[in-house]
Amino acid sequence: MSGSTAFLYHDDFLKYQFGPNHPFQPIRERMTLETLRSMDIFRGDSNRTIVPEIVDMNDLRAVHLDHYIGLVKTLSQRGGLLDSGDTPALPGLYEGALRAVGATVQGARDIIDGEYEHAFNPAGGLHHAHPGRASGFCVFHDIAVAVRMLQREYNVGRVAIIDTDGHHGDGTQDIFYAEDVLTISLHRYGRGFFPGTGEADEIGEREGRGFNINVPLPQGTDDDLFLRAYRSIVLPALRAYHPEMILHQFGVDGHYLDPLVGLGYTTQGYGLVASLTHDLAHELCDGRYLVVGGGGYDLDATRRAWSIMYCIISGSHRWDDDLLEELHDGFTPYSNQHVTGEVLEVIEDVEDRSLPLLEGVIRYV
Numbered sequence: 001m002s003g004s005t006a007f008l009y010h011d012d013f014l015k016y017q018f019g020p021n022h023p024f025q026p027i028r029e030r031m032t033l034e035t036l037r038s039m040d041i042f043r044g045d046s047n048r049t050i051v052p053e054i055v056d057m058n059d060l061r062a063v064h065l066d067h068y069i070g071l072v073k074t075l076s077q078r079g080g081l082l083d084s085g086d087t088p089a090l091p092g093l094y095e096g097a098l099r100a101v102g103a104t105v106q107g108a109r110d111i112i113d114g115e116y117e118h119a120f121n122p123a124g125g126l127h128h129a130h131p132g133r134a135s136g137f138c139v140f141h142d143i144a145v146a147v148r149m150l151q152r153e154y155n156v157g158r159v160a161i162i163d164t165d166g167h168h169g170d171g172t173q174d175i176f177y178a179e180d181v182l183t184i185s186l187h188r189y190g191r192g193f194f195p196g197t198g199e200a201d202e203i204g205e206r207e208g209r210g211f212n213i214n215v216p217l218p219q220g221t222d223d224d225l226f227l228r229a230y231r232s233i234v235l236p237a238l239r240a241y242h243p244e245m246i247l248h249q250f251g252v253d254g255h256y257l258d259p260l261v262g263l264g265y266t267t268q269g270y271g272l273v274a275s276l277t278h279d280l281a282h283e284l285c286d287g288r289y290l291v292v293g294g295g296g297y298d299l300d301a302t303r304r305a306w307s308i309m310y311c312i313i314s315g316s317h318r319w320d321d322d323l324l325e326e327l328h329d330g331f332t333p334y335s336n337q338h339v340t341g342e343v344l345e346v347i348e349d350v351e352d353r354s355l356p357l358l359e360g361v362i363r364y365v
Helices: 012-014 029-039 055-063 067-077 094-111 140-154 168-176 223-241 268-283 299-313 337-364
Strands: 007-008 047-050 120-121 157-163 183-189 212-217 244-249 287-290
Touching: 007 094, 007 299, 012 029, 012 067, 012 094, 029 244, 029 299, 047 094, 055 067, 055 094, 067 094, 094 120, 094 140, 094 244, 094 287, 120 299, 140 157, 140 168, 140 287, 157 168, 157 223, 168 183, 168 212, 183 223, 212 223, 212 337, 223 268, 223 287, 223 337, 244 268, 268 299, 287 299
Parallel strands: 007 047, 007 120, 120 287, 157 183, 157 244, 183 212, 244 287
Antiparallel strands: none
């Protein structure tokens, strides 16, 4: 089963940039849209492009502090650093950030309103942003702003956030750590790897205890192990939680060609993850599935992975469709025995630690 799907895009997304030599290049978002247009995806009524508005300031202030919002605006006009150096403020960054967040909020609102069932905002997924500071190329936390809107305007009680970016979503964890918002992150973890958070024992606190699930994976994890972890942990956790909407941070910097992360995923793996999650959204929450971007620093691999994902969630193709062959990788890396053993231990640890705790909390409430 599938449903109507929207691709949110505005050229303001290209203003969210940090210079020509920076790893983050927003042109990948336009490249993805152009790839899909070349495939004639946006035909009929089932697929469409949406021009998003900028975020309402009241929505933004539901997550971010006034003085920080003002700092971003000021530094974007005169220049400066928003963190230790990875996230410089250049002219236009503030406007690009407002449009990126606005697209995620609009996608969430339109899905709840029944305008379409699925949506993709390639400029979203800014999961390192914190209420009062930027981090890791992320200025404002679009996912959190959208969740706060859903809670406030629609009384949505159960939102699930899945994060398959190569880096841990530390901003997401920080914002929702003491709340019953289900957050699941599968990411590379190891000494010296950014951001240094996301161990399996970080399970939430107070009302959020049991709702924060981390799956820390070693360098070199391949598709098979990634998918084994996804099926073993994400799918049963979502079924236990039974969300009203799924938000998926679909960073693709875990791709084996990505220069920053060192994981071994391929477009086939990403396609199957999109297919599994899409089908579960129809099983659990009437198809309400919002996908946002995130990491992805090999431009061609990012373009291909996001295009495949969009084809799958829109129902135009299956993850293994021959028509997607030109977009898929021609090479598949495999994990060595040591990495395999380490990942299997992580899966067992998280299964034993987090799934019973989450299921117990759900039964209790």
